[in-house]
Amino acid sequence: MNDTMQWAKGILDKLCQKAPESIRKAQKLSGIPYTVKKGEWAEGYGIDWWTNGFWPGLMWLLYRHNPNLLFRQEALRGEALLDKALQEFEKLHHDVGFMWLLSSGAHYALEGDKDSLRRLTLAGDLLAARYNPNGFIRAWNDNGDGSRAGWSIIDTMMNLPLLYAMSRLSNDARFKLMAIRHAEFAAKNFFKPDGSVYHIVIYDPESGKVVDTPAGQGCAPGSSWSRGQSWALYGYTLSAILSGKKEFLSCASRVADYFIAHTPEDRLVPVDFCQSPERPIIDNCANAIAASGLIELSEQFKDERPKDAERYLTFAIELLKALDSKCAVYDDSIPAVLPRCTGAYSDGHPEYPILYADFFYAEALLKLCGEKLLLWTMP
Numbered sequence: 001m002n003d004t005m006q007w008a009k010g011i012l013d014k015l016c017q018k019a020p021e022s023i024r025k026a027q028k029l030s031g032i033p034y035t036v037k038k039g040e041w042a043e044g045y046g047i048d049w050w051t052n053g054f055w056p057g058l059m060w061l062l063y064r065h066n067p068n069l070l071f072r073q074e075a076l077r078g079e080a081l082l083d084k085a086l087q088e089f090e091k092l093h094h095d096v097g098f099m100w101l102l103s104s105g106a107h108y109a110l111e112g113d114k115d116s117l118r119r120l121t122l123a124g125d126l127l128a129a130r131y132n133p134n135g136f137i138r139a140w141n142d143n144g145d146g147s148r149a150g151w152s153i154i155d156t157m158m159n160l161p162l163l164y165a166m167s168r169l170s171n172d173a174r175f176k177l178m179a180i181r182h183a184e185f186a187a188k189n190f191f192k193p194d195g196s197v198y199h200i201v202i203y204d205p206e207s208g209k210v211v212d213t214p215a216g217q218g219c220a221p222g223s224s225w226s227r228g229q230s231w232a233l234y235g236y237t238l239s240a241i242l243s244g245k246k247e248f249l250s251c252a253s254r255v256a257d258y259f260i261a262h263t264p265e266d267r268l269v270p271v272d273f274c275q276s277p278e279r280p281i282i283d284n285c286a287n288a289i290a291a292s293g294l295i296e297l298s299e300q301f302k303d304e305r306p307k308d309a310e311r312y313l314t315f316a317i318e319l320l321k322a323l324d325s326k327c328a329v330y331d332d333s334i335p336a337v338l339p340r341c342t343g344a345y346s347d348g349h350p351e352y353p354i355l356y357a358d359f360f361y362a363e364a365l366l367k368l369c370g371e372k373l374l375l376w377t378m379p
């Protein structure tokens with residue numbers, strides 16, 4: 001085992017040691033953990049909250065490292081809680097990929113559970129139903145007035161694996177074609193000349209013409225929200241793997257190069273790469289997502305672009321080491337591990353734990369241990 005593997009394994013061991021107390025605290029909730037308040041887990045905004053698949057997903061990752069049955073049971077408990085969100089499907093949004101790929105998709109792929117397959121299929125149909133034939137998946141709902149019918153966000157790139165899975169599971173290319181069209185249309189409309197991406201592009205829903213690119217969760221219109229860059233980097237890498245289209249790897253590497261060039265020396269990623277130095281707030285989620293995405297991108301470039309592959313892997317390890325040495329909490333003082341995440345630049349009280357940072361941290365560390373499990377591409 002090399003030094004990096006040894007180091008990654010050591011952290012995963014700590015995550016697995018911490019998890020039973022964190023699970024005990026999660027079981028006090030009626031829903032699923034999202035953040036931490038006063039040392040206890042707190043839920044998101046309802047069972048349809050977009051991050052609710054990351055908890056069962058994290059449990060599957062930990063179970064892979066350490067086959068403690070508690071982790072599996074907790075993954076199944078989380079998956080079952082999500083059934084209420086499927087029943088109240090009218091509240092759902094484009095993040096159904098996050099919600100069901102990492103819960104039911106993992107359960108089906110790892111154990112062949114047939115109910116999980118049905119949940120996954122329903123979620124996939126809901127995602128496909130959001131497709132606008134101009135070439136984009138509608139992100140969010142409105143109150144029926146159509147005001148968000150043309151809203152597309154870069155985060156959707158990470159939900160496309162559900163559509164690719166749908167085509168594999170049903171032998172029907174329609175879903176995969178929607179995913180490819182969305183990725184191609186976003187490649188045209190989200191990228192700025194410097195390689196970074198907008199968070200939101202608002203299209204005219206009838207013509208598909210770009211109408212606006214508002215600030216979204218970044219600091220200003222036209223700025224470079226760091227988590228959005230990490231969603232793009234990882235999302236385009238996954239689309240390249242799942243579609244076989246090399247041009248998506250170029251999209252991923254453009255945004256990766258921007259990300260690397262703009263990350264400060266201490267490797268703690270700011271909330272927005274364009275933010276003022278007078279408000280130096282950071283987002284641990286962006287570190288962890290980008291690290292996991294870069295490891296995957298590095299894998300894709302191993303044969304054809306070995307120097308880039310090495311560069312991406314080295315940078316991913318630096319991002320993870322910064323989290324480990326400067327941020328992570330491995331004791332039980334809080335149930336989460338990464339405490340300095342930020343939902344949006346406009347947050348009044350930024351830098352708090354957000355569960356999915358822990359998911360991507362664990363995922364990236366598992367990859368460094370040689371684990372090939374990739375929940376995004378499995379079902």
Ligand code: GLY
Pocket residue numbers: 155217227343
């Ligand atoms: N997908 C929403 C976010 O990253 O905050």
